[in-house]
Amino acid sequence: MGKGDKKTKRxxxxxxxxxxxxxxxxxxxxxxxxxxVSDKAKAK
Structure with missing residues (x-):
C-alpha cells in the first residue's frame, strides 16, 4: 500500500x-x- 498502489488515495x-x-x-x-446582479438592479 503506497504510491504504486492504484486503489489507494496516495x-x-x-x-x-x-x-x-x-x-x-x-x-x-x-x-x-x-x-x-442585473435582475436585482431591475427590481428597484
Whole structure:
C-alpha cells in the first residue's frame, strides 16, 4: 500500500488520476451567479 498502489488515495495522487478513493472536487457556483446582479438592479 503506497504510491504504486492504484486503489489507494496516495496512489491516485501519485498517478494524477481520480476515482472512488479520490473524487473530483466540484466547483461551487459563485454568489454572483446565485443572485443575478442585473435582475436585482431591475427590481428597484
Amino acid at each position: 496512489g491516485k495522487i501519485n498517478r494524477g488520476t481520480f476515482g472512488a478513493r479520490r473524487p473530483r472536487i466540484k466547483k461551487k457556483p459563485s454568489i454572483e451567479q446565485k443572485i443575478n
